Amino acid sequence: MKELSMVVLVKQVPDTQNLTGEAMKEDGTVNRAALPAIFNPEDLNALEMALDLRETYGGAVHVISMGPPSAVEVLKEALYRGADDAYLLSDRRFAGSDTLATSFALKQAVTTKFPDFDIVLCGRQAIDGDTAQVGPQTAEKLGIPQLTYVERIEEIKDGMIKARKLIDNGSELVETTLPVLLTVTDSANEPRPYLAKRLLKYRKAACGFDLPGLLSKYPQFKTAEALREHLKQKGLFIEMWGMEDIQADKEEVGFAGSPTTVKMIESISLTGKGFKKVEPTDDGIAQFVAELIEDHTW
């Protein structure tokens, strides 16, 4: 069997699951600046599944992240964990992309850069939007089947994949054809930690926009171009792709390619309508239970 070509789509997200007091502003809105940016948790499960498949079947694990330049951090983390290579899909003209426009850009990236892919993997959903839409929409744009909520790959053989996936009231063992897109749940596996050797190597990885600032650390190179060549040879250069690199139509990405519009954002604030105070005494409790009975709540 030919080795597997796998593409893992990952996202850098604000850590919405660990909000602290400082993460909320006085007016109750979210203070994005105070939130740590992290590797979307279920995308780590997707990466782990790909690395695991590589161990079983051989092949390559390519990682793509669409986002602002800061997303290069999650790409480096993917390299620390064992990804073969990582790419940043970033262009100002992608700003404002909803799930449909995002899936179009991701599809263009996959088909222009890895036309012979076998499996695209991504997390079930991202913790900032919780939509779980980009996976299925990317599969549709790629014209391939999708398996969502995947927990385990049982077998890949003769162009077919057998996997166990979660459904609403249980699980299913399903079989479909390659190429396929999988969305992976957090119950699938325990992502491996950074590998020390890889951390030492890849923490020096850099993207094009890093180069001018890095020249002082590499006095042997006079120009950013020379440094780029050096890093490339060492496998430490993270390519950044813009709209032209993936041959995307500008009408399909960014605001133009996004049918949804945010009309209004409200911070959740407490209604503060006041509650009836129950004294923690025998009488207080008895009175309270009597009221519940009286209004037929209990």
Place this chain on the structure above:
Amino acid sequence: MNGEVWVFAEHDWDTLQEIGIELLSKGRELADELGVALCGVLIGSDVEKHGPALFEHGADRVYVCEHKSLGAYDTVKYAKVLTDLIKKHSPQVVLYGASARGRDLAPRIASKLKVGLTADCTDLQIGDFKRPDGTLFQKILYQIRPAFGGNIIATIVTPTTRPQMATVREGVMPTPPVQHGKTGDIVREAIEIANLGNVTRILQREKKERKVNLKGARIIVSGGYGVGSRENFSLIYSLAAALGAEVGASRAAVDAGFIIKDHQVGQTGTTVRPKLYIACGISGSVQHRAGMDQSAKIVAINNDPEAPIFGIAHYGIIGDLNVVIPMLIEDIKKRRVD
């Protein structure tokens, strides 16, 4: 743009899923406001039998897409059938459950039709939208959902594409009243999927019965991190037993290992709307509140008077739950004997 309002009526294990019925209640409101018909859509091999239930819960019309090869759910085939149906009849709104299946199917269809889709809505309304360039869109669908881990509520609109589509969270819309004997039109659709073989085959299914029925519970007693330990959760169980209630928990209690995730109420757990919700030792994070703030009566027991849970409570008991809960149990037991 005066198309119908559609509800994708999910069925599985040969039964109609609750979520489809829930969607009809909101769908009815939207259809009445728009002055159009409310329609259910059934896709499968033997599904016309579910039609009457959809009529009795508010549908005016039911589209039936039956074919022997549609017996088992297959994303690619179902997406093709429903996309073709939408193209043929041009509804203005299509609603899906935010279930595993709805969230598998709806994005695929949105991508095919190149229309917007809002995930996991907790409310839907009809209203006007003025774009920054001044263009006014009248009577469009407001798709309202929590985002950013439940810290904000966003209202999303899709002014220029049709249909307007959304998945709707389970358990947030009330089940509509049954109108016994109400009927409507059945529209049987011819299905052309001859050239579509089985894309994904289901080899085996395992049904896991949910032992914890939070959604159906009329009373829920929930414990949080403040309960302190797995052992101390017996207090929560005792109060629940005395009241005839189900046991819930906050994410913090689940993460701490006090109780299994099946009991979790909130954004990443189950959304509930019981008659009575008693929150014990739960501070009330936005994520938790998003999953229970529609409860008819909320009682908070917490020794921290500043806990956010008091902000949405109807009754508040500021005190140590280890003292308050036994007092409650004793009082309830006394009344039972009476």
